[in-house]
Amino acid sequence: MKRDDGIFAALLLVVVIGFLAVATQLNSTAARMPVMVGTFTLLCLIAYFVFEYRQPAKPSKKPEADEGDEGEIKLQWTDPRIWGWLLVLLVLTYALGVIVGLGLLTIFFYRFAAQGTWRGAIVFGVLEAAFLYVVFVVGFQGQLYEGLIAEWLFAL
Amino acid sequence: MIDAALQGMRMVMEPTALLVMLIGVLIGTFTGAMPGITGTITLALLLPFAIKLGPIEALALLLGSHVATEFGGSISAILINVPGTGQAIATCWDGYPFARKGEAARAISIAAVCSGVGGLIGFAFLVMAIPVMKELALLLGPPEYFIMAFVGVTFIALLGEKSFIKGLIAGGLGLMTAMIGLDPVTSSARYTFGSLYLWDGVDLIAVVVGFFAFAEMLDMMTKGLGHSVAGGFKVEKPWSQVWQGFKDVFIYWKTTLVTSIMGVVIGAVPGLGGTVANIMGYAVAKRVSAHPELFGTGVPEAIIGPEAANNSKEGGALVPTLAFGIPVTTAMAIFLGVFVMMGIVPGPEMLGKNLNLTFALAWILALANILATGIGMLCAAGMSQFTLVPAKFLVPAVFGLGAIGAYTSSNSINGVLVAVVFGFVGFAFRKFGYPGAPFMVALVLGTVVERYLHLATRLYGPLFFITRPVALTIVLVALGVVVYSVVRKRQSSMRREVAPV
Numbered sequence: 246m247k248r249d250d251g252i253f254a255a256l257l258l259v260v261v262i263g264f265l266a267v268a269t270q271l272n273s274t275a276a277r278m279p280v281m282v283g284t285f286t287l288l289c290l291i292a293y294f295v296f297e298y299r300q301p302a303k304p305s306k307k308p309e310a311d312e313g314d315e316g317e318i319k320l321q322w323t324d325p326r327i328w329g330w331l332l333v334l335l336v337l338t339y340a341l342g343v344i345v346g347l348g349l350l351t352i353f354f355y356r357f358a359a360q361g362t363w364r365g366a367i368v369f370g371v372l373e374a375a376f377l378y379v380v381f382v383v384g385f386q387g388q389l390y391e392g393l394i395a396e397w398l399f400a401l
Numbered sequence: 402m403i404d405a406a407l408q409g410m411r412m413v414m415e416p417t418a419l420l421v422m423l424i425g426v427l428i429g430t431f432t433g434a435m436p437g438i439t440g441t442i443t444l445a446l447l448l449p450f451a452i453k454l455g456p457i458e459a460l461a462l463l464l465g466s467h468v469a470t471e472f473g474g475s476i477s478a479i480l481i482n483v484p485g486t487g488q489a490i491a492t493c494w495d496g497y498p499f500a501r502k503g504e505a506a507r508a509i510s511i512a513a514v515c516s517g518v519g520g521l522i523g524f525a526f527l528v529m530a531i532p533v534m535k536e537l538a539l540l541l542g543p544p545e546y547f548i549m550a551f552v553g554v555t556f557i558a559l560l561g562e563k564s565f566i567k568g569l570i571a572g573g574l575g576l577m578t579a580m581i582g583l584d585p586v587t588s589s590a591r592y593t594f595g596s597l598y599l600w601d602g603v604d605l606i607a608v609v610v611g612f613f614a615f616a617e618m619l620d621m622m623t624k625g626l627g628h629s630v631a632g633g634f635k636v637e638k639p640w641s642q643v644w645q646g647f648k649d650v651f652i653y654w655k656t657t658l659v660t661s662i663m664g665v666v667i668g669a670v671p672g673l674g675g676t677v678a679n680i681m682g683y684a685v686a687k688r689v690s691a692h693p694e695l696f697g698t699g700v701p702e703a704i705i706g707p708e709a710a711n712n713s714k715e716g717g718a719l720v721p722t723l724a725f726g727i728p729v730t731t732a733m734a735i736f737l738g739v740f741v742m743m744g745i746v747p748g749p750e751m752l753g754k755n756l757n758l759t760f761a762l763a764w765i766l767a768l769a770n771i772l773a774t775g776i777g778m779l780c781a782a783g784m785s786q787f788t789l790v791p792a793k794f795l796v797p798a799v800f801g802l803g804a805i806g807a808y809t810s811s812n813s814i815n816g817v818l819v820a821v822v823f824g825f826v827g828f829a830f831r832k833f834g835y836p837g838a839p840f841m842v843a844l845v846l847g848t849v850v851e852r853y854l855h856l857a858t859r860l861y862g863p864l865f866f867i868t869r870p871v872a873l874t875i876v877l878v879a880l881g882v883v884v885y886s887v888v889r890k891r892q893s894s895m896r897r898e899v900a901p902v
Contacts, residue, residue, distance in 0.1 A: 253833045257570065264577055267592060275584035275591055278851045282580060286573030293566045327622050328825065331615060334800055335821045343808055343817075351797035359626050359793030369794070373801050381805060389805075390814045 433473015510646025513777025523716020579847020668717025682710025
């Protein structure tokens, strides 16, 4: 974990250096605050590597017992099956729009991640999409994004 | 003056005005709990109905709904870690841990009661402050506002969390994120990478949805999809929890009082608004607390601070709106528009000829807060059952509500992209022990800090913090608090090291 911690801090270091590099391209007034803030964060990151990262790691605590189904598989945080769902959310909402995309996400999530039945997944997904439609489109007269595919079809 | 106060009360106590106010409070509580539908959006949606009513009924509907959205935002913040409005961001930080312990009813009750008490303190301030407001406004200028905002950022990074350095790094990253968008002085684009969407900076609601709600859902998924928000805890005796929440607000009366007063002051300052009041309320509650190290684990003071501050600020915000015709927030600008549509001219007339109307507004503020508190307490026990829903249902529901909140707050699909990006950032912060609070405080206050820094240096030169007596006093007090906190923290860590021997 400590090694991962160091990699993350190094990644932040790269981001901050990039941030400062972009600041140098700005005019002096616009660059003043970013340079101050970037330099401050850079110094803090250096201080982290000098004072904290070099210290020996403390023994990790015993993990807490979690509720959940017996025999349920606990996934590692790095597992793509965890963070991949955010990418699926992004792709579906961009491609199919907010209501259809989110409804489909719910169906796929319930069916594949939660191992539910297709019928349950479809009911849950349709109910969620209907709720969002009633509240945000009918109730608040909102104009929701309809997706790249719909835009492309309308353009034909 | 007493005659005007009584006359104002009689105007508000009419049955139609009370009924309309109740409707406004119910609508506000519901919309407040819906991520992405802010108090301003609710006001805008109710406006067409309001202008068909009489002046008092219209103001009862609008102010009633506006006050209730402040509390409503805390409901989803506590139950699913998604702030219903930007003014409930800091409420997530300890409200959600309460839900995870099976004590959501207590947290909602605390939020409801302290919102009411904060609102009543705001009401008292509104009544008392009008004669002295002009002098106070002259005392504070850009240098003082800059120093107050800067102190807010550093305090939250320095106080409490395990690692000072990680707190400061998180604060620095928050300030860096706040630099995205147009520079406030020259209007040149910074870090927008050619995207028009980023000209206004990253959307705060989208960042919060990603950083807290999406990251939390990813974290829940690592524990298994049978897991619920309340984890292994059961929601026991929800009505006892509601009563305990009521008592908490008065047990921690010092926090309630101090953060309410602070909220009133923030409310009266142009450009700060409810999100700043909410976050500063958290910072001040932490400062006042005898056990700041427990913040983030679910302590009553951490809900009292932000909620009391964001409701009391309405009283403060009404003062410049009514007395000088200067709306300090978007919501107050809408109210100002309503006044004008109804032929009421804000300014000196509100303190003379229309004094009864000013008092009527103050009474509406007080009654709407009491109504919202009652509704909140009645619903808290039922709403707490929500925390028992397993992750397999909760994750897609939160993804859906969060994504739509991120979309509607800026009306752009890029809001969903921002939420997803900050979902990954928030997840990484959790895994590597970086505190989220300094990041969010810095993000909110970053633009305020920059705007007032520019103004202060232009008007008073680079040494403005020495040449202005009030600014110098704030700097010295802040330095004293920081040094004291560092020394106290070092002493307590030394005690911990000595203790096992």
